[in-house]
Amino acid sequence: MDQRSSLNINTPRLSSLDPYAESTLNSTTYAELTVEAVHFEKLRGLIGHIPNARPFGKGIRFLPKSDVEFKTVQRYLHATARRDIVTRYYALETEKPSKVGIRGLPIDTAPDIIVPELQELDFPAEYVRPIPPQKSRPGCLFYARLGHMGQDRLQKLYEVNTLLNMPGITIEGWRGREGLPQCHRCQAFRHSSVNCHRPQRCVCCGEGHIAADCTKPRDQGPTRANC
16 A cells, blocks of 8 residues: 655635636746745655656545665654645554553543553553443543554553553454544544644634633634634
8 A cells, every 4th residue: 555645735715706816826826836846856866766646626646666765764754744735644554553442440530540550461552542431332441542553562562451550441443433533633534633733723713722722702603623
């Protein structure tokens, strides 16, 4: 499976009521891509061949053919992200985090004590948070993200039935919501926030900050970022 990363180019928009303004915008987009060829020259020097990429929307999609090419492009985009490039990419299969659900712990269990408990059992836990119960899924549930683990290690994790001295624990593979994933950083779809380096957008007001920092009063009603 090809690993993919996207390079998005910020293109100036024209304020015009002319029905043919799109033609002018296409011309501007082409100029931006020509300027971005400077990055392709550098990438060619780093990986030793022409980058495997193609135009995608208003940006460029990279389709690396090897781990070396993927990591080289990834490092280059990280190094330039603070200047003029906005990126998002998908993780390598060997680097994707493992996600599980933990059932059976008391609802008031602090997530920050679950992480070291899993680590003491030699599982690379990184993050844990409680999931509010739903009608279709009653009971307390904790979402846990761990470093990438193979199937053998995951099976060992699923066999754990005691955690924090609490017997009767169930650990199972995480089943996310149905439908397209949505990034909680930029609010776009088809990717998560883990490897997103796009500008932040508040889901409530559409401004450049995370929802937790939003100061818009709740009684005013939300202004959705994607509306």
